[in-house]
Amino acid sequence: MAIKIIDIKPAAACLITAMLLFHPGCGCSEKSEAETDAAIDAHITDAGDADIADADASPSLPDGETQHTFCDEPFFKLPIHGPTQETYHLTMWKEEIVYSVTEPNTTKRDIYLMDLSTCIEKRISYSGRGTGAAVDDEKIIWRDSRNASDDPYHCDDFFKYDFSVGQEERITNNPECKGGVTLYGDWLAYRQAESTTSERTNLILTKYGSGEEKIIVPGTWLPISPVLSERYLVFGAQSIDSTSMGRDAYYYDLVEETLNRVTETSDIFCNQLQSSGDWFMYAGSYYSMQMPFRVGLYNIPEKRHIALSPDEDAIPSIALHEKLAAWTTMIYSGIHYAGPVDIEMYDIKQETRRRLTKESGGLGAIAMFFPYLVMADAKIYTGNILQNDFYVANLVKLGITDEDGNLLPGEGVIEPP
Numbered sequence: 001m002a003i004k005i006i007d008i009k010p011a012a013a014c015l016i017t018a019m020l021l022f023h024p025g026c027g028c029s030e031k032s033e034a035e036t037d038a039a040i041d042a043h044i045t046d047a048g049d050a051d052i053a054d055a056d057a058s059p060s061l062p063d064g065e066t067q068h069t070f071c072d073e074p075f076f077k078l079p080i081h082g083p084t085q086e087t088y089h090l091t092m093w094k095e096e097i098v099y100s101v102t103e104p105n106t107t108k109r110d111i112y113l114m115d116l117s118t119c120i121e122k123r124i125s126y127s128g129r130g131t132g133a134a135v136d137d138e139k140i141i142w143r144d145s146r147n148a149s150d151d152p153y154h155c156d157d158f159f160k161y162d163f164s165v166g167q168e169e170r171i172t173n174n175p176e177c178k179g180g181v182t183l184y185g186d187w188l189a190y191r192q193a194e195s196t197t198s199e200r201t202n203l204i205l206t207k208y209g210s211g212e213e214k215i216i217v218p219g220t221w222l223p224i225s226p227v228l229s230e231r232y233l234v235f236g237a238q239s240i241d242s243t244s245m246g247r248d249a250y251y252y253d254l255v256e257e258t259l260n261r262v263t264e265t266s267d268i269f270c271n272q273l274q275s276s277g278d279w280f281m282y283a284g285s286y287y288s289m290q291m292p293f294r295v296g297l298y299n300i301p302e303k304r305h306i307a308l309s310p311d312e313d314a315i316p317s318i319a320l321h322e323k324l325a326a327w328t329t330m331i332y333s334g335i336h337y338a339g340p341v342d343i344e345m346y347d348i349k350q351e352t353r354r355r356l357t358k359e360s361g362g363l364g365a366i367a368m369f370f371p372y373l374v375m376a377d378a379k380i381y382t383g384n385i386l387q388n389d390f391y392v393a394n395l396v397k398l399g400i401t402d403e404d405g406n407l408l409p410g411e412g413v414i415e416p417p
Contacts, residue, residue, distance in 0.1 A: 064126075066079070066120065066122075067120055068120070069119060071116050073397075075392070075393050076391065077417075078391065085102050086387055087099050087100060087386065088131050089132045090367060090390065091367060092369050093369060095117040095372070097367070098112070098114075098133045100133060100142070111131075112124060113135075116392070124168070125159065130144045132181060139162050139163060139183075141161075141181055143181065145157075155178070155193070157171070157174075158170075158178060158190070178191065178192045178193070179201070180226050183228060184228035186209075188207070191203055191223060194219040198219065200220065202218050203215070203235060216235075220238075221237040223237045225270075227273055231253065231254050231255055232278075232280070234275045237250050239261065241261070243266050245269045245284075248261050248262060249261075249270050249280065251280070264296070264305040270284040271293070272318055274318055275320065277322065279300075279320065281319075282318075283295050283318050284316075285316075291336075292336075294310055295309045295312075297346075308325065308344075308353075309331075313330035317365055317366055318365060323348040324348070324395075324401070325346045329343075331344075339360075340416075342357040342360050342361075343357050343375065352407050353407070354410060355411065355412040356373075357412045357414045357415075358414060358416075363375045363376070363391065363417075371405070374391070375414075376388050389417065391417070
């Protein structure tokens with residue numbers, strides 16, 4: 001296909017950058033602590049006045065915990081205040097949403113857990129240097145630069161919070177910069193700088209606690225967005241294949257210990273990935289970070305590819321869980337390259353799709369674990385692309401799906417704030 005180079009309007013550029021930053025494992029390079037504080041300290045979230053009023057500072061709760069009351073609502077805002085706070089990285093597992101958020105009007109950032117089953121928000125770290133977390137049933141692992149120094153040089157480490165004992169533990173002690181952590185069961189994957197002087201990061205796979213590490217691809221491949229599922233490690237990386245746009249989707253089979261390139265993504269520059277079971281979802285552009293973006297799905301064992309938005313103005317803001325895929329698109333607004341946007345959902349099993357938003361706005365899908373869909377509202381407070389609000393939709397309560405996760409027909413029901 002012919003490639004068109006398009007000048008992105010400022011509004012669209014901000015929206016794209018913000019949506020990329022919301023996702024786990026974005027392609028940001030790992031830098032020194034000073035550079036990190038200045039450049040990627042944040043993400044965003046919100047706890048507007050209604051959220052603050054709803055919080056219960058009851059002395060019966062342990063220190064660092066706050067009881068909220070909104071979690072039974074079909075649509076609610078997370079307790080992060082976009083106008084005064086920045087948040088970098090948000091992820092979820094089952095009913096647990098984990099994010100790194102700054103204290104209001106500061107650059108000190110820490111890890112928080114929002115448990116939707118109890119509606120209790122819990123502060124996990126207190127270093128003021130925590131970011132980039134991953135979560136599962138047993139633990140939270142995040143990157144923390146509390147021990148950073150210039151002489152001798154030390155960038156950051158990974159820390160773990162164990163749910164069973166309620167304590168944090170430092171699990172690495174090496175000077176190179178790290179990032180892009182993803183976990184599933186005993187498996188842990190992350191990017192780590194090749195050396196203390198390099199900005200290129202190797203993609204490393206390890207079994208937690210084994211002490212053994214395997215470099216899946218070297219830093220020369222410029223790996224981004226690693227995501228683990230039960231059997232596969234999916235990531236984006238540079239390709240030297242003459243048929244490739246430059247960055248393709250790859251997967252490493254944990255059982256067969258083989259590395260594979262997904263040629264169906266060779267015609268786009270792969271920017272964002274999520275995975276669930278045998279499926280992964282991608283968002284990629286036809287020219288680097290230029291619009292439009294294509295969103296698609298790929299089943300690894302079946303080698304089955306579905307292009308969800310081949311001719312739409314999609315945004316790199318996606319979410320996938322089991323058979324449901326959600327993405328952000330400008331197809332309804334008709335205002336190409338600048339927004340506003342809508343959220344679309346596809347049922348893989350039924351091969352059906354529908355619009356989720358009632359009208360176009362700033363909401364973009366960023367994470368999902370049925371029945372919950374997490375969205376970022378890219379209002380861009382104070383001109384900072386990292387200051388935004390976050391919302392959660394209960395797909396069953398809104399009538400978007402039935403209780404078994406089957407997508408129901410209907411018009412858009414989520415009204416953008």
